[in-house]
Every structure is written in C-alpha cells, then in structure tokens.
Amino acid sequence: MRKKRQYILPGFGISLGFTTAYLSLFILLPLSMIVVKTSDLGWGRFIEIVTSDRIVAAYKLSFGTAFIAAVINAIFGFLLAWVLVRYQFPGKRIIDGLIDLPFALPTAVAGIALTSLYAKNGWIGKWLAELGIKAAFTPLGITIALTFIGLPFVVRMVQPVLHNMDKELEEAASSLGASKWRIFRKVIFPETVPALLTGFSLAFARGVGEYGSVVFISGNMPMKTEIAPLLIMTKLEQYDYAGATAIATVMLGISLLFLLLINVIQARSRRYEEEAS
DSSP states (O other), X not given: OOOOOOOSSOOHHHHHHHHHHHHIIIIIHHHHHHHHHHHTTOHHHHHHHHXXXXXXXXXXXXXXXXXXXXXXXXXXXXXXXXHHHHOOOTTHHHHHHHTTHHHHSOHHHHHHHHHHHHSTTSTTHHHHHHTTOOOTTSHHHHHHHHHHHHHHHHHHHHHHHHHHSOHHHHHHHHHTTOOHHHHIIIIIHXXXXXXXXXXXXXXXXXXXXXXXHHHHHHOOOTTTTOOXXXXXXXXXXXTOHHHHHHHHHHHHXXXXXXXXXHHHHHHHHHHXXXXXX
C-alpha cells in the first residue's frame, strides 16, 4: 500500500486557491483598476498626456536616477555584505543593525535630513560647494536619496548567500593554485549573482516609486528635478484621476518590463551555474 504523503500545510489545491485569491485581492485588482481608469481617457488623450515634454522629462529623471542608485547599491552593498560576513571587528552588530534603518525611518524624515546635510550650508554640502558641486536640488541629490533608501535591499539579499557559502570550495580552488582574484571571479561571485540581481531589482523598483525622501531634496523644478511620482500627486490634487493613472500606467509598464528582464537574466545565470557545476 502506498503511504499517503503528509504535508505540513494544506494540499496543493487549497494552497493555490489561497495564493490566487490573495494575489488577486491585493495586487492584481488594484493594478487592473489603474488600467481601467486610464481607459476613460481614450487612446489619443492618453498618448498626449504621457508624451508631453514635462512628463517625459520626469520619466527620464525617475528611471535614470533609480537605475544609477541601484547600480551604486549593487557595488557597495555587495562590499558591505562581504565585510559583515567575512570579518570580525568592534561595532559590527551596530553597523549590521544600522543597515535596516532606512526601512524603519519615515521617508519624509530621511528627505529632510538629507536635504539638511547636502544643502549649500549643510555639513557635507558646504564642502561640496567649495569643489563646485551642488548636491541638493539637483539630480545628484535625488540619486543620493535613492541610494540611501535602496542600500538595505542589496545587503540583505547578498548577506545570507555569502554566509551560507561553502568555504571548502574556496580552499579547494586555492589548493589547486588559483589566485584570490580567480577564486572570487569563478567561485564566489557566480554564487551571489542571483541574489545580487534580486537586490538590484528591488532597489530599482523602490527608487522608481519613491516620493517622500526625494521630494524635499529634489527642489521639484519642472523639466529639471521633477520626478514622476510628484506629477502623479499633482494630478491627484487637481482631481485629474485619469491623468494620474495614465502616468502610473506607463511607469508600471516600464517597471514590469525591466523586472521581467532581470528575471530572465537570473534564470540564465542559474542555468549557467548548474551547467558549470
């Protein structure tokens, strides 16, 4: 007689039903309402709104600064995760706890603090001003704010992978005469690529939709430092709900395409890793 397989959670049918209902209620339905509300405009009006010079400039600024900040976080977030996993030093637990601070800190408070630091009379801004660099109320300031709020995503995704990595593989490669750089490039880095890409995509997605920490340090100058989420809020304050959802629809579409591309790259990297092993 076959032994009936025991499951800790309910069976596949019940679990799938709960999952589908949850996703539909909290994700799919709200997103579909954005598209439905946008359809009230008509195709011609929709194109007119989303291709206006002011909105296109806001798209470029939002996605461009979010991408640059995500790249910076991918590089330095990896280094920070490496230090926290591979080294022991005084104050390590404090630094490890501070990484999650952007998660708990209200975004408006973060924006005010960053603006105070990087303004011309701020602690850091006055030194940058002497070098001819203006941070606050420029795209550079927006990038700084997005780097601040996106760093924890990369660190917390890469850190467990480095922690669980088998060091015997590194020792075996070293015993075979591989250099430290070759061990990192062939053994360590490929293991962290999927987690690094996930952290990068999460930091990018958070940066695209960030509002509170950016609105203070950006200065909100049209065609220069005006982000797309601010335009959405402006449309909502003017009771132009269809216009707001039109801007949101384009942002949603571009974000989904970008995240889909990241998932494809992750799948290929995993497949390459499996074939190599």
